[in-house]
Amino acid sequence: MTAFSRFTPLAASLPASVPFVGPEAIERQRGLAVRARIGANESGFGPAPSVLAAIADKAGEIWKYNDPENHALKAALAAHLGLKPENFAIGEGIDDLLGLIVRLVIEPGMPVATSLGAYPTFNFHVNGFGGRLVTAPYRDDREDLDALLDLVRREDAPLVYFANPDNPMGSWWDAGSIVAFARALPSTTLLILDEAYSETAPAGSIPATDALIDLPNVIRMRTFSKAYGLAGARVGYGVGTPGTVGAFDKIRNHFGMPRLSTEAALAALADQAYLSEVVGRIKAARDRIATVATANGLTPLPSATNFVAIDTGRDGVFARAIVDGLMEHGVFIRMPGVAPLNRCIRVSAGLPEDIDLFEEALPKVLAHLR
Amino acid sequence: MTAFSRFTPLAASLPASVPFVGPEAIERQRGLAVRARIGANESGFGPAPSVLAAIADKAGEIWKYNDPENHALKAALAAHLGLKPENFAIGEGIDDLLGLIVRLVIEPGMPVATSLGAYPTFNFHVNGFGGRLVTAPYRDDREDLDALLDLVRREDAPLVYFANPDNPMGSWWDAGSIVAFARALPSTTLLILDEAYSETAPAGSIPATDALIDLPNVIRMRTFSKAYGLAGARVGYGVGTPGTVGAFDKIRNHFGMPRLSTEAALAALADQAYLSEVVGRIKAARDRIATVATANGLTPLPSATNFVAIDTGRDGVFARAIVDGLMEHGVFIRMPGVAPLNRCIRVSAGLPEDIDLFEEALPKVLAHLR
Numbered sequence: 001m002t003a004f005s006r007f008t009p010l011a012a013s014l015p016a017s018v019p020f021v022g023p024e025a026i027e028r029q030r031g032l033a034v035r036a037r038i039g040a041n042e043s044g045f046g047p048a049p050s051v052l053a054a055i056a057d058k059a060g061e062i063w064k065y066n067d068p069e070n071h072a073l074k075a076a077l078a079a080h081l082g083l084k085p086e087n088f089a090i091g092e093g094i095d096d097l098l099g100l101i102v103r104l105v106i107e108p109g110m111p112v113a114t115s116l117g118a119y120p121t122f123n124f125h126v127n128g129f130g131g132r133l134v135t136a137p138y139r140d141d142r143e144d145l146d147a148l149l150d151l152v153r154r155e156d157a158p159l160v161y162f163a164n165p166d167n168p169m170g171s172w173w174d175a176g177s178i179v180a181f182a183r184a185l186p187s188t189t190l191l192i193l194d195e196a197y198s199e200t201a202p203a204g205s206i207p208a209t210d211a212l213i214d215l216p217n218v219i220r221m222r223t224f225s226k227a228y229g230l231a232g233a234r235v236g237y238g239v240g241t242p243g244t245v246g247a248f249d250k251i252r253n254h255f256g257m258p259r260l261s262t263e264a265a266l267a268a269l270a271d272q273a274y275l276s277e278v279v280g281r282i283k284a285a286r287d288r289i290a291t292v293a294t295a296n297g298l299t300p301l302p303s304a305t306n307f308v309a310i311d312t313g314r315d316g317v318f319a320r321a322i323v324d325g326l327m328e329h330g331v332f333i334r335m336p337g338v339a340p341l342n343r344c345i346r347v348s349a350g351l352p353e354d355i356d357l358f359e360e361a362l363p364k365v366l367a368h369l370r
Numbered sequence: 371m372t373a374f375s376r377f378t379p380l381a382a383s384l385p386a387s388v389p390f391v392g393p394e395a396i397e398r399q400r401g402l403a404v405r406a407r408i409g410a411n412e413s414g415f416g417p418a419p420s421v422l423a424a425i426a427d428k429a430g431e432i433w434k435y436n437d438p439e440n441h442a443l444k445a446a447l448a449a450h451l452g453l454k455p456e457n458f459a460i461g462e463g464i465d466d467l468l469g470l471i472v473r474l475v476i477e478p479g480m481p482v483a484t485s486l487g488a489y490p491t492f493n494f495h496v497n498g499f500g501g502r503l504v505t506a507p508y509r510d511d512r513e514d515l516d517a518l519l520d521l522v523r524r525e526d527a528p529l530v531y532f533a534n535p536d537n538p539m540g541s542w543w544d545a546g547s548i549v550a551f552a553r554a555l556p557s558t559t560l561l562i563l564d565e566a567y568s569e570t571a572p573a574g575s576i577p578a579t580d581a582l583i584d585l586p587n588v589i590r591m592r593t594f595s596k597a598y599g600l601a602g603a604r605v606g607y608g609v610g611t612p613g614t615v616g617a618f619d620k621i622r623n624h625f626g627m628p629r630l631s632t633e634a635a636l637a638a639l640a641d642q643a644y645l646s647e648v649v650g651r652i653k654a655a656r657d658r659i660a661t662v663a664t665a666n667g668l669t670p671l672p673s674a675t676n677f678v679a680i681d682t683g684r685d686g687v688f689a690r691a692i693v694d695g696l697m698e699h700g701v702f703i704r705m706p707g708v709a710p711l712n713r714c715i716r717v718s719a720g721l722p723e724d725i726d727l728f729e730e731a732l733p734k735v736l737a738h739l740r
Contacts, residue, residue, distance in 0.1 A: 003613025004586045006558045011474045014620040024437035046433045059425045063416045063599040067394035104381045128621045188376045229433040232629030243373025250384040251498045258628045259602030
């Protein structure tokens, strides 16, 4: 036995699981090269040229720790969103903040509410702290607000996760329904409102910046990983009341933010013209992915995100065969993990040449399977 | 009240403490500008030109998540140190890995052994998981191996922290004593051997790479933040048996490593010639800091690190006055936090112009105080 013998019972009970296998691991395992990287909802359009200029300009400062208070980024976000710096917590991606929230709220055995098939990394953190996941199924491929509210009340859950727009389905709710849901929650239930895909959502679907800012039991999550094209930088943030987001300071890795990532995020935030341009290109890519799906007899679902979920009309085994088959052609995509969502495949918006490869490979894969 | 009402009792009990105040916060609070940044044991010599070239070369890939398995970096470290990739865990600095280890081993109330006045960020994580710190005093400004061993046995502590070389005193032990200590520990006690400053340590003070690799109850910690000049990149790693370091996979933020940081670390590791050059410059800076201290009637302690602890001959109040006084001149340094170590100030190796500023300001500050 090569492991230390006295990990906590909880730690010893956990699997060495990875929520998502990276494309690099798939390449290594299968001896294949990714030619179209359209599976992780990254942005192949990349960050703004102004962001790359900022990185080049600041690279020489990488010997310095980043400001542990993240003052500049909080101030910039506050100015951008019309809030105060103390309304923000900065983390190494939303994933980091999700883990910290679970740690702040959940003791072993406590119920945590989410939708069946929603973001697996959140579930990973809940399991990692010994929480007990309780789930409401999706309804018409959307997270079910009414069912989640019932579930929270029935279980007296101290924590509920809800993504708008949703990953992996790309679906969304109108802002009014979100606000009503948040306000209907018990004050003893903390809502994580994951808005990672807010930049690509249609008008009317994202609550106003100040719509929920008075609620101590709501933390909204945003990221620079999606439309801003900075997944590799690892910059996410939470928005909430000063008392609630301030709790992160009790436990976070204060010197955890990379210096160049922070500079990249500052530059990205300052270049809203580029963001608008990219959002337009994402919408065009979504349309093209939908067209390819339809042409192949599959059904694209409406999307408010930078990806399209495509209903294969069959089951998870069939969808998995498509995912694996596309990878044989160098096209890396993913799929939902849980039925009935896993009848779908999930294709991220990408450059025209990426979608060309998808368009070329999909009929071959389907012909082989049929 | 603006905070969520149902954080765990442990979370609610924690202060919103920061182990170290960053120089940027001091600048903001005191309205002063840092001219010599020689307080955080960063490397003002910066990373290798080859590292900056790698960052420039790879910046355009920042839209991609990093490989969550950190395959390339683990393989490079394995080749460099003559071990296997599965002997390594990668984290966002040693600080990140310290938090994860405490989480894996400590339940509320469990004793954790360290030296009184040793690394505060480790203590921060222990408190954050409800551990109970038990301490052995330094002896002759070194961490006391015998006392730590007694303490571990007396308390049946599942976790002990030991840094070699030591921060904040700069002292060190010979490799043989370290190995004997590690082998004398109960197998039910996990040793964190923090070797953040290993690159600048004298010959004979760092155990051979494979000297402890058979022990499941030892994790050695290394970093790219110090001699490699990449504090802002946040790349640290743990070395141990596959079973022990593999436990991090159960709970870590798998997609937490920044992409450019990983590229920077790979390039830094490949440029050992630059590292040697910097280590030489660090030693020269240490000598000069010691000379300045002596010229001002203070006593520099021997150092195996990239900083020098300087005994002021007085107490913590006096040392604090020097630290604050130097900042009035734009010279940012730090000091140990606990008596009797806090009779010292701590000055990081830096560029000749940084030490010039220290040399210029110190006599003025001392004259003002005397």
